[in-house]
Amino acid sequence: MTMNGTTLIGLIAALCTTASFLPPVINTLTSKKTKDISLLMYAILTTGIFFWLVYGILLKDFPLILANVISFSLSVCVLVMKLRHG
């Protein structure tokens, strides 16, 4: 398989996991209902997404960077909202 085929698989992966991450996050951001979110778990998740992003940048891996830039941005927004609204 060529590098282009591999990158395509990575982009499909990025599309699917980001797409499934979006609805609950957007729902939380629009409703501002953050009570059901565990601060500890979300902090760990956001840290993990940050490290995936750094990992992607170090490897110059486009699918990893793309997926984790979007997820990290949204995740930080939810985390800030959780810290503000409890």
Next chain:
Amino acid sequence: MTMNGTTLIGLIAALCTTASFLPPVINTLTSKKTKDISLLMYAILTTGIFFWLVYGILLKDFPLILANVISFSLSVCVLVMKLRHG
């Protein structure tokens, strides 16, 4: 940064995102309460994790393989439970 340093960052990323994924999944698997789970979203998520796993295997990337083998196994269990119990 050496490859070992990069891999370490990938492993921290894998540890964090897998750790934050585990509690709700284990909670769902033990309680068998799958009503709040969207079948469509979980199917898309599981597909995405599967493609990340394939991507990791194609790139021979240990952190990607490790994180997604665990997440994929658990995700499939939740999906099967959702299909059985509704």
